[in-house]
Amino acid sequence: MSSAQSLIGSGSVDIVAGRPASVAHLFLDRVAATPNGEAYRYPVPVDEHAADGAPGAEQWRSLTWAQTAARVKAVAAGLMSLGIEAEDRVALSSSTRVEWIIADLGNMCAGAATTTVYPSTNADETAFILSNSGSKALFAENAAQLDKAVSQQEHLPELKTVILFDAPAEVPEPAGLTVLTFAELERLGNEYLAEHADAVDKAVAAIDKEQLATLIYTSGTTGRPKGVRLVHDCWAYEGRAQEASGLLRAEDIQFMWLPLSHVFGKTLISGQIATGHVMALDGRVDRIIHNLPVIRPTLMASAPRIFEKVYNGIAGKARAEGGAKYKIFQWAAKVAREHARISQASRIATGRESVPFALGLQHALADKLVYAKIRAAFGGRMRGSVSGSAALAPEIGYFFAGAGVPILEGYGLTETSAGSCVNRAEDFRIGTVGLPLPGTEVRIAEDGEILLRGPGVMRGYHNLPEKTAEVLEPDGWFHTEDIGELTEDGFLRITDRKKDLFKTSGGKYVAPSEVEGKFKAICPFVSNILVIGNGRNYCTALIALDEAVIMPWAAEHELAGRSYAEVVSSPQVRELIEGFVQRLNTDLQRWQTVKKFTLLPRDLDIEHGELTPSLKIKRPVVEKTYADAVTQMYAGAVEA
Template sequence: MTDTQTLIENRPASVAALFLERVAATPDAEAYRHPVPPASGEGPDEWRVLSWRQAADRVDAIAAGLMDLGVRPEERVAIAAATSVDWIFADLGVMCAGAATTTVYPTTNADETVFILSDSGSRVLIAENAEQLAKAREHRAELPELAHVVVMDPAAAADADGDGWVLSLADLEKRGAAYLEQHPGVIAETVGAITKDQLATLIYTSGTTGRPKGVCLPHDAWAYMARAIQAIDLLDENDVQYLWLPLAHVFGKVLTAGHIAVGHVAAVDGRVDKIIENLPVVQPTYMAAVPRIFEKVYNGVAARAREGGAAQYKIFRWAADVAREYAKATQESMRLTGTRSAPLALRTKHAVADRLVFAKLRAAFGGRLRACVSGSAALAPEIGYFFAGAGIHILEGYGLTESSAASFVNPGEQYRTGTVGKALPGLEVRIAEDGEVLLRGPGIMRGYHKLPEKTAEVLEPDGWLHTGDIGELSPDGFLKITDRKKDLIKTSGGKYIAPAEIEGHFKAVCPYVSNVLVLGGGRNFCSALLALDEPSILAWAAENGQEGKGYAEVVASPEVHDLIAGYVEEVNTSLQRWQQVRQFRILPRDLDVEHGDLTPSLKLKRPVVEREFAPLIEEMYEGSREK
């Protein structure tokens, strides 16, 4: 039995047990950093440090407080809050109480929040602030099982009704401290009684149509994920991880499990608008993100170069080409020989480009970044190659909520851009006859909450999960996802097209594009709806006689149409005839979570966008005929 097998097969029953092990092993080591805004409201945040022992004190108090409220094993406790150390401590407290966490995005509207609380049967809601409290308070009559709301913000809790239904997180921890005095061994006893099949987390998927489905993940799924991440040496104990991803999403949640197993430092701040400001302060060695973040950084760098004048923009375009060429050469060298190398002439060009462009880009990420992990959606390969060549190594991964997020990840130095890497140890994978990726292993869900028919549609009796993704597996185990099974389109001419492939080309070629939706199912040609990145296109407009105009006016102008048409032509040169985009429309606004166009993890909701902009789509195909 290998060390990896030993590590995974001898895992404890739960992450709660792993947490107690971590605290016992390194009680005084730094565990978390978190920002505290200045009391005056002006100036930079102060970053405070918490040891594992200090974290455990709060986790124990929350767990005991929940027990004091009457929460019992496998009963659900919902968390509706942005990413913070309080979110992590609340989640660990729920698990150490033997209960199960129901995750709710803070951006979820009241109607869907109430549905999740009701469908999950949550007994307690831990809410971030008055806004989250109001979603439950205004629908209290519809939530008979919800016994208490615990509010992180003490000011919001102070505005309670006085009947004990609402209390502050600080009050919960005080109750927990008193409970622990009466029952000093209750945490260890409760954690020791957790079984691996016991429900740990109920995560509701962001469905594109209808109500979301609750994915039931047992304690063993998270313990397995934690040990598997530890086993592949994705991180080490000296890493500083910048954690900003939504912890209501399975991608963010799995990072917390890996953090406990490895024992490195996690700098936690869920404020997306603070990322650029925080990176030079935190100076992370490791960060996970979704593709849209890397796309925005790429577009931002391109926009700043363009603002610097024609010469500077030309240098950037040259450097970007060098980065991609260098990344492709060194990755191919690694594949063939096990070492990274490139021809002398390319190394010379790369050294010049590094001084002019890449070094500044790395500094913007804090200067110490060892690797990034990208997941949740596909990263356009050309953007991945750009960052790789610039010395920012993006390790793409793959997984679903139904598989506890991390099923595949690229293996460090040997990563291959355009693939999602290799299966985690302990996971089985096979490709079905129609190309669908099937998975089986400890990270797979128990099923959908109270939906046996939906469960049977994706989970076979022998444990194989149908992912709904089409993929190809290389002889040495690297997986390439080509598209969602349901998103493949077939033209009226009988040609199958993977929209994601074409959309990825757009994002790599056009620095102004934010979101792309390629259409063509049942039609005689492909078309596209394009949403532009507002800062980038407004900067272009200011340089081209349209300064002071709003986004909608700018994107409707003939000049912008001609600008984007040039990029469409450039993309078409790299596509087969039946893949080429013959018509496009620029949307009057960008796509976002608030309008329901994107999931909270920034995935495109295709049916929603198609419905909303149906008139534009019909306009593109009006009068079309076979050619």
């Protein structure tokens, strides 16, 4: 295969090469090494009769590695007692919580394979995933998840058992299904272990590295999702590679709120087991801001949308306070970006960070006035926040780096067990997705497509050999459908999705994510933006605003009491956003400029099928939903 550029991740490759056969092996090794070390933290409601808390209060509890192992083995043995065997699929439909990890590790220690299902997935698609995977059992978070399976039961002949994390007062007994509580499964497992004490150890010892460990279904923008087959070796590799790269460290406290059904969250479990650091779990997105100063993490992974919302919130609050405070914020934001840019350029050129004396003084003053408060909001000791699943606007990255909360952008796909490349805290490049993990190869094809090869690459799509052959070559190279380039010092830069890249009717190529990222960096009111222009003679945009930021602005501009839809359709807001679009266009090539835009009456969301659970925009869905608006923006246009 011809290629323009090629690179293999280096550093501690020998550690990666000596990996165990599975994460189940890795887990038991971790338990043996640090049995009394803290493994997981999780919130629990405080009993309403307790003296130390009022109704609705929460407290955080911990599990040591030994305590976790006892529960994991009980779950594994419980599954065995139900007849679950090696490579049998056991589905998991739940939000992020400690039981998710215990169930997943229980599956793997039984030799079974986990089928991940987002709890937000509707009943029809849940049934498709359960049926297509052939799942024999299902871990369901609550009665609502159970109801999805029950409503589609006629299409799920292989599903025999459902285990509930949160059981109602009366556990339902649907015909043809055995429904257990999580506690009942653990009790069955402990009874099984009383008679077969070494059953789990034998099951783990029998796991082959090429044995199926996980089926994760990609979020299809059209048609049914595809099941990605990730074997035990994929996860064992990810654990060791993340450890060897220094991305995760034994002393870390990681805040995990990402959906574990998504490959980004799932892969970090492997790294956490490899290093043995503490992971605090709470998947409630509305609790992130509250949890950060409580957990005080050193590391957090997130999608770019969260950082954009945090930035917009900070900017919006400063704007609302007005006067000197807003001017101070604007000045501090400019200083942060300039300091981060110059520091990075110095690090690349000389190997150490250096900035002009005057800029250093400004940065120190801005730190006291602004940045210290931002770091405190993140808990005060964040050494890095990993960003993935979508592109991060560089201006957002420069701002947070300058404020002392570096965002370490990474890259990977469901088909590569997520972790392929990542920036390291000690040497990161904003605008890139970092260096390959040890043992992962990156190649740039002649047409600019990024190809990946390594132990983390999937073994194919489930029961779809033709689809597999389209993206996975016999020699192991995986076609990502992303366009990118490698810098001289080996950092990977993503320029766009191959399938999203479009050509105007004038023959000019446009990378929509580049334009969208630039707009997010300058407009603090935007939530989502979709740039359109394929086959057209100019570009347009569908723009959704951030309600939490635009509504306070609206209240101060004669729009108090109006609904969100009324606010975004007002002349005042139209004029406001028009100013940001004009500012955007000054930084674009002529053919990239946005000639017209439409403000959407509501934000894009998962419920309407416009965003994936990892908050990526489903472009075809959005364009179809707002087809009339798109048509109107091109009405009367003369196509070239």
